[in-house]
Amino acid sequence: MISAKNWIQEMGLYLIYMEELFSTWRKHGVSKKLLVEQIWKVFAQSFTTTTMSGVFVGGIMTVQFTMQIQMFGAHGYLGGLSTSSVVREVGPLLIAFMLSGKVGAYTSAELGSMKITEQIDAIRCLGANPITEIILPRFIGIIVASFFLLVYGVLFAFLGGLLMGYLFSGISFDEYIRNIPQLLTGISIAGGVIKAFSFAFVIAVLCTYYGYNTSGGAKNVGLAVVKTSVSTMLIIVIMDWFRSLLLETWQGLFL
Amino acid sequence: MIKYTNIKKSFSGRTVLNDISFSVAEGEIVFILGTSGTGKSVLLKNTVGLMKPDSGEILFQGTDIVQLNEEQLLEIRKQCGMIFQHPALFDSLTVRENLAFGLKRLKKLNDDDIEQLIKQSLEDVNLSLDILEKKPSEISYGMQKRVSIARTLAIHPQVLLFDEPTTGLDPVTTTAINQLIYTLSRKHKITSIVVSHDMGCAIDIADKIIVLDKGNIIEQGSVTEVQKSQVPLVKDFMLEVSNDIS
Numbered sequence A: 001m002i003s004a005k006n007w008i009q010e011m012g013l014y015l016i017y018m019e020e021l022f023s024t025w026r027k028h029g030v031s032k033k034l035l036v037e038q039i040w041k042v043f044a045q046s047f048t049t050t051t052m053s054g055v056f057v058g059g060i061m062t063v064q065f066t067m068q069i070q071m072f073g074a075h076g077y078l079g080g081l082s083t084s085s086v087v088r089e090v091g092p093l094l095i096a097f098m099l100s101g102k103v104g105a106y107t108s109a110e111l112g113s114m115k116i117t118e119q120i121d122a123i124r125c126l127g128a129n130p131i132t133e134i135i136l137p138r139f140i141g142i143i144v145a146s147f148f149l150l151v152y153g154v155l156f157a158f159l160g161g162l163l164m165g166y167l168f169s170g171i172s173f174d175e176y177i178r179n180i181p182q183l184l185t186g187i188s189i190a191g192g193v194i195k196a197f198s199f200a201f202v203i204a205v206l207c208t209y210y211g212y213n214t215s216g217g218a219k220n221v222g223l224a225v226v227k228t229s230v231s232t233m234l235i236i237v238i239m240d241w242f243r244s245l246l247l248e249t250w251q252g253l254f255l
Numbered sequence B: 001m002i003k004y005t006n007i008k009k010s011f012s013g014r015t016v017l018n019d020i021s022f023s024v025a026e027g028e029i030v031f032i033l034g035t036s037g038t039g040k041s042v043l044l045k046n047t048v049g050l051m052k053p054d055s056g057e058i059l060f061q062g063t064d065i066v067q068l069n070e071e072q073l074l075e076i077r078k079q080c081g082m083i084f085q086h087p088a089l090f091d092s093l094t095v096r097e098n099l100a101f102g103l104k105r106l107k108k109l110n111d112d113d114i115e116q117l118i119k120q121s122l123e124d125v126n127l128s129l130d131i132l133e134k135k136p137s138e139i140s141y142g143m144q145k146r147v148s149i150a151r152t153l154a155i156h157p158q159v160l161l162f163d164e165p166t167t168g169l170d171p172v173t174t175t176a177i178n179q180l181i182y183t184l185s186r187k188h189k190i191t192s193i194v195v196s197h198d199m200g201c202a203i204d205i206a207d208k209i210i211v212l213d214k215g216n217i218i219e220q221g222s223v224t225e226v227q228k229s230q231v232p233l234v235k236d237f238m239l240e241v242s243n244d245i246s
């Protein structure tokens, strides 16, 4: 569908766009009120879905690990394994999919329709800068909210795991919790946060970029949404692959 | 007041404006007519620097606005207000907040003055004050268009660019808007460039009519001159008017 040359071109355009965002941010700052509004909006949009999927993913992880752990009689490690893998791997990916599906699609459609109904032009004519007033609050909002969502989602995954551990594997709450500190290291927490942060960054760049660059009619708004989700998924998967590759090499060198 | 010289604009190789030159005098009402997609909106957007022409010059009181950057353009946008083809109201803001938006940013007025101007401008477009707290989605399309006109009027620019101000409006409101443009011009010396499909309105209030087709000016002049035109498309536009009357 997209040739390699187009991809490189597209990447160049993302970079130019980011440079414009950051230089405008440095020069004009961004309104705290708008920012808080956007963070809240992103959080509110993803709140229920995050709760639900958090609980279920936590539960699934526990069930999966139970089946493996039973063979070794290492029941005590169930809580630790399940929680740390949620924090490190599943949590950030889950938040990324949620953000991309809900917030990313919503934002690019919102900006796209503002663009084609001349609202962005009107903003400029009325003496405001659309990047500071519209783009930056959404851009930063998505990134900041993703951090809160991660914490929140992990919390519910923990509860889901705890409950499932009790019901399915017959492990008491005490036993489930006891070994978590041992397995959930600072490094895995940092890894999870960095991962969630970089996914959110990709989503924030792409959805605002495609929305803001919509032109023409209503059909192109739909197209902007499609482009946002396709390229978000693609870049996130590539990034994750690249990260594991780096990690492998790194571990090979030092361990 | 405004002078366009050899304006050219194309989008990815497709020419939209091809060598457009004309000028607009202070207090004049100029109508720009043309079929869909001939670049009328593009021409207006170039006038306030929302787009830049590929080549050519647009002198606004002697300043070439093509050369100005976004910050310098703010001064131009204070004096030259654009009313868009879409209502272009901000969905998340109330009518009041929409009307105050430009006043806060372009004019930096205090709240009392803003309130005064908001009320005045709503009256100018025949809207009642009880829509002030509503969101754009809660009022009709015709009302949205009028709020959009009021939003620009409130800033009191010397030049108004109207992009199809009456398309989609009922005949009564259409007449009221045309009357408003006329009064602004004659009483307050406001210059207006009006993009329209409506030759009837143009004949009623225009000082000058420009007809665009495929990016070129195919006819321009006073109402009487254009009425006598032999250019086929212009004659079609005229026919439309005589049909309406009969």
Ligand SMILES: Nc1ncnc2c1ncn2[C@@H]1O[C@H](COP(=O)(O)OP(=O)(O)OP(=O)(O)O)[C@@H](O)[C@H]1O
Residues within 6 Å of the ligand: A215, A216, B011, B016, B034, B035, B036, B037, B038, B039, B040, B041, B042, B043, B085
């Ligand atoms: N930002 C843009 N990018 C690419 N093409 C554009 C852009 N803006 C306008 N065009 C193209 O320029 C041409 C003229 O558009 P414009 O909106 O000026 O037409 P118009 O004369 O106002 O028509 P209408 O009466 O339908 O409003 C159209 O073919 C449109 O597709």
Ligand SMILES: [Mg+2]
Residues within 6 Å of the ligand: B040, B041, B042, B085, B163
């Ligand atoms: Mg148009």
